[in-house]
Amino acid sequence: MRRYDEAPSEQSTTSIDSNSALLFALTAERLALYFEHGSWLTLAQTTTIAAQWLARSGRQLPMGQRRHLSALSDQLARQIAESVSREAGLHISHEMTESLDSRYQSDISPSLRDECDRLLDESPMPEQ
Numbered sequence: 001m002r003r004y005d006e007a008p009s010e011q012s013t014t015s016i017d018s019n020s021a022l023l024f025a026l027t028a029e030r031l032a033l034y035f036e037h038g039s040w041l042t043l044a045q046t047t048t049i050a051a052q053w054l055a056r057s058g059r060q061l062p063m064g065q066r067r068h069l070s071a072l073s074d075q076l077a078r079q080i081a082e083s084v085s086r087e088a089g090l091h092i093s094h095e096m097t098e099s100l101d102s103r104y105q106s107d108i109s110p111s112l113r114d115e116c117d118r119l120l121d122e123s124p125m126p127e128q
Helices: 015-037 043-056 063-083 086-098 109-122
Strands: none
Touching (some): 015 043, 015 063, 015 086, 015 109, 043 063, 063 109, 086 109
């Protein structure tokens, strides 16, 4: 499991791709904690984690946007958790975490990245 103080790797220079990558990373973090320890991160915790990751890469987002990504990651993580077994969930969270490194090739992650893009299309980032 990736540590909270490790930033997800840079994946794109556009804000849409960056937001999608951050949503993906937060979802991976939520799933890993849930399937390994049986508890969910709170919205406040993932909002703070997002701020820490962004700061490590010299970027920032307003609090409202971090909260929005946190809420979307909660929605997606719970949707995944409700639809798979614990063993499958552990595998999914592992694949997501590993695929934060662009050198890692995953069969599962591209469809989950597409789902992150879809969620952001359906629920655009707030202005502030």
